[in-house]
Amino acid sequence: MQMKAEKIDLETVMNGWLEDDAHIYPLMVQYEDTDAAGIVYHANYINFAERARTALLRCMGVDMNDLIHRGEIIVISSIGIEYKNPSVIGEGLFVRTDGFRLGGSTLNMRQVIGAVDGSIRAALDVRGAFVAASGGKPIRIPEDVRARMTKFMSIHQVS
Amino acid sequence: MQMKAEKIDLETVMNGWLEDDAHIYPLMVQYEDTDAAGIVYHANYINFAERARTALLRCMGVDMNDLIHRGEIIVISSIGIEYKNPSVIGEGLFVRTDGFRLGGSTLNMRQVIGAVDGSIRAALDVRGAFVAASGGKPIRIPEDVRARMTKFMSIHQVS
Amino acid sequence: MQMKAEKIDLETVMNGWLEDDAHIYPLMVQYEDTDAAGIVYHANYINFAERARTALLRCMGVDMNDLIHRGEIIVISSIGIEYKNPSVIGEGLFVRTDGFRLGGSTLNMRQVIGAVDGSIRAALDVRGAFVAASGGKPIRIPEDVRARMTKFMSIHQVS
Amino acid sequence: MQMKAEKIDLETVMNGWLEDDAHIYPLMVQYEDTDAAGIVYHANYINFAERARTALLRCMGVDMNDLIHRGEIIVISSIGIEYKNPSVIGEGLFVRTDGFRLGGSTLNMRQVIGAVDGSIRAALDVRGAFVAASGGKPIRIPEDVRARMTKFMSIHQVS
Numbered sequence: 017m018q019m020k021a022e023k024i025d026l027e028t029v030m031n032g033w034l035e036d037d038a039h040i041y042p043l044m045v046q047y048e049d050t051d052a053a054g055i056v057y058h059a060n061y062i063n064f065a066e067r068a069r070t071a072l073l074r075c076m077g078v079d080m081n082d083l084i085h086r087g088e089i090i091v092i093s094s095i096g097i098e099y100k101n102p103s104v105i106g107e108g109l110f111v112r113t114d115g116f117r118l119g120g121s122t123l124n125m126r127q128v129i130g131a132v133d134g135s136i137r138a139a140l141d142v143r144g145a146f147v148a149a150s151g152g153k154p155i156r157i158p159e160d161v162r163a164r165m166t167k168f169m170s171i172h173q174v175s
Numbered sequence: 176m177q178m179k180a181e182k183i184d185l186e187t188v189m190n191g192w193l194e195d196d197a198h199i200y201p202l203m204v205q206y207e208d209t210d211a212a213g214i215v216y217h218a219n220y221i222n223f224a225e226r227a228r229t230a231l232l233r234c235m236g237v238d239m240n241d242l243i244h245r246g247e248i249i250v251i252s253s254i255g256i257e258y259k260n261p262s263v264i265g266e267g268l269f270v271r272t273d274g275f276r277l278g279g280s281t282l283n284m285r286q287v288i289g290a291v292d293g294s295i296r297a298a299l300d301v302r303g304a305f306v307a308a309s310g311g312k313p314i315r316i317p318e319d320v321r322a323r324m325t326k327f328m329s330i331h332q333v334s
Numbered sequence: 335m336q337m338k339a340e341k342i343d344l345e346t347v348m349n350g351w352l353e354d355d356a357h358i359y360p361l362m363v364q365y366e367d368t369d370a371a372g373i374v375y376h377a378n379y380i381n382f383a384e385r386a387r388t389a390l391l392r393c394m395g396v397d398m399n400d401l402i403h404r405g406e407i408i409v410i411s412s413i414g415i416e417y418k419n420p421s422v423i424g425e426g427l428f429v430r431t432d433g434f435r436l437g438g439s440t441l442n443m444r445q446v447i448g449a450v451d452g453s454i455r456a457a458l459d460v461r462g463a464f465v466a467a468s469g470g471k472p473i474r475i476p477e478d479v480r481a482r483m484t485k486f487m488s489i490h491q492v493s
Numbered sequence: 494m495q496m497k498a499e500k501i502d503l504e505t506v507m508n509g510w511l512e513d514d515a516h517i518y519p520l521m522v523q524y525e526d527t528d529a530a531g532i533v534y535h536a537n538y539i540n541f542a543e544r545a546r547t548a549l550l551r552c553m554g555v556d557m558n559d560l561i562h563r564g565e566i567i568v569i570s571s572i573g574i575e576y577k578n579p580s581v582i583g584e585g586l587f588v589r590t591d592g593f594r595l596g597g598s599t600l601n602m603r604q605v606i607g608a609v610d611g612s613i614r615a616a617l618d619v620r621g622a623f624v625a626a627s628g629g630k631p632i633r634i635p636e637d638v639r640a641r642m643t644k645f646m647s648i649h650q651v652s
Contacts, residue, residue, distance in 0.1 A: 026506060026519055026585065029503060029506040029507075030506075030519070030521045030585065042503055042507070044507045046540070046543070046544050046547060047369050047370065047375065047543055047544075047547055047557060048369065048375055048377065048540045048543060048544075050369050050370035051365050051366065051368050051369065051370070052239075052240075052243055052365065052368035052369070052370075052372045052373070052422070052423055053243060053248045053250070053308060053365075054308065054370045054372075054561070055250075055370075057365065057366055058221070058225075058250070058251040058254075059218050059219075059221035059222050059225065059366065060218075062217070062218035062221055063218050063523070063525045066217075066218065066523070066524055066525060067523050067524075067525075070523060070524055070582075070583075074583065079583060080211075080524060080582050080583060081211075081581055081582045081583050084211055084212060084531070084582070089212045091212070091214075091217070091258065091261070092217040092258055093257070093258055094255070094256060094257045094258065095217075095254070095255075095256050096253070096254075096255045096256075097253060097254050097255075098252070098253045099250065099251055099252055099253065101311070102250070102311055104370070104558055105370055105547075105557050105558045105561070106547075106551065106556060106557060106558050108503065108507065149212060149213065152260070152261055185347060185360055185426065188344060188347040188348075189347075189360070189362045189426065201344055201348070203348045205381070205384070205385050205388060206384055206385075206388055206398060206528050206529065206530075206534065207381045207384060207385075207528065207534055207536065209528050209529035210524050210525065210527050210528065210529070211524065211527035211528070211529075211531045211532070211581070211582055212524075213402070213529045213531075214529070216524065216525055218525065222364075222366045225364070225365055225366060226364050226365075226366075229364060229365055229423075229424075233424065238424060239365060239423050239424060240422055240423045240424050243372070243423070263399050263529070264388075264398050264399045264402070264529055265388075265392065265397060265398060265399050267344065267348065370557075370558075370561055371561060371566045371568070371626060372626065373568075376539070376543075376568070376569040376572075377536050377537075377539035377540050377543065378536075380535070380536035380539055381536050384535075384536065398529075399529070402529055402530060407530045409530070409532075409535070409576065409579070410535040410576055411575070411576055412573070412574060412575045412576065413535075413572070413573075413574050414571070414572075414573045414574075415571060415572050415573075415574075416570070416571045417568065417569055417570055417571065419629070420568070420629055467530060467531065470578070470579050
């Protein structure tokens, strides 16, 4: 607790890290994440997964803000989510993202949200696509983005 | 605009209404629902669908607050959602819920979120289950709740 | 409940209505609005107030989406909020907005969130300002917007 | 990025740290935090501040989940927030909390949300109170909680 900001690897925690062939993103359950049933409100796991995907993109050198400015945005095409166990305030959770695959304009991945003890909270299959911000039509993954993603995947053997 | 509160059928709008064999729930896209891409943030469609399910339960005479107090809560087991078209601030949307089916402890339904012009924004398959708030184990749908649901479904021929 | 969509004054409910010199906006507390303490999470009253302000602007003929496209956006400069009583799932609440005042680039108003029985939940003093979306510098309220607002206020004697 | 979880001081980042007489809590702006104006939606700064307060309480050894189970909850009585500058996706922000003062049943503090470069985004004065979860009446700060808070404040000279 007495550490100063400069001594802490903030970026690593904010962007997550790699373990084996997966990206790991840590988070803590906040008051705002819960609902009157006393557990994490189900839609908020979708937010947790989004934070992890954005962090993974940052690790790859892809900046969401830059994409928005270029008018080339990633939209989610479909999500399948299975809820396994509830989570409560103050719990530390991890989002494990793997199975990252690129198509012409699509990205697919698998995400599992769990706790340190191995208890799984939710598992998601996520399909996204690049679209033009103006009009919303699918576009091919921009070449510079694809290059960053494939380089990252080959270096880190991210499946 | 000059109408007084008592002249407006607030409850109908808040709880939605039935059309053919489906429950219809209206909503308007708010600032808070959008993200920096200028469209509704994908997780918020899950909220829209939740509001519609809660409204349908109220139509059935099932009160979420009462269930919480009894320690018999409905949790979501799985959601499959496909995103079709984006939505922007100020748009009026409708959540159409049908395919309502009861199991021993489970509820299943189909939800489609669309606009007045028929444009579909998202389609969901939702599976929920009754669990004990304490411990989280599945429980049979409480008999009084099941009775209200089946009565409602038979009167209104809700599939 | 058996009413069809066309029979219901959806727009009135979505946009709220005028009573005396105030704008009234109705809403229902949703599952997503609550937290693990079993009551509405405090930040969500800020959302309720925002929805009411957007609805009031729509009543005035001012479209948020249009403003965003023009690059002339309203930002909130300050909010003072006092929390009076808690709210639970399923409660019907009203946001009463009055004290609407225009400056060169600023808008001020008073908002009270309460229930039908007169119980007050939260009271807000809100100050907003028009800024350029690009750069964020304050700009004078656009003339067409000011004209709509002042016309509305004079017709309806909105203070 | 190749670090393993065990090498990172996750708890420090999740709970924040002390600098001089203030508690510092880091966060990163997420997609979900933004709105269609391309910047952080104003109500979400209230969430950022809540996360920092909860983290500070954890540093003090006060567990929100435990308080909820005991039926002794902290509610927010009032917030005054001034918005200074906008924030965009991917920005790293810090919540600095100081001016922590205890009354019979109340807690007061000052919170400033800013960036590494010193740019201030929002400043809040927050007043909270302990209440009984059942009934909502103010209660004296529980003695064990007060003891933890005062011990923490004296050791760390938190104002």
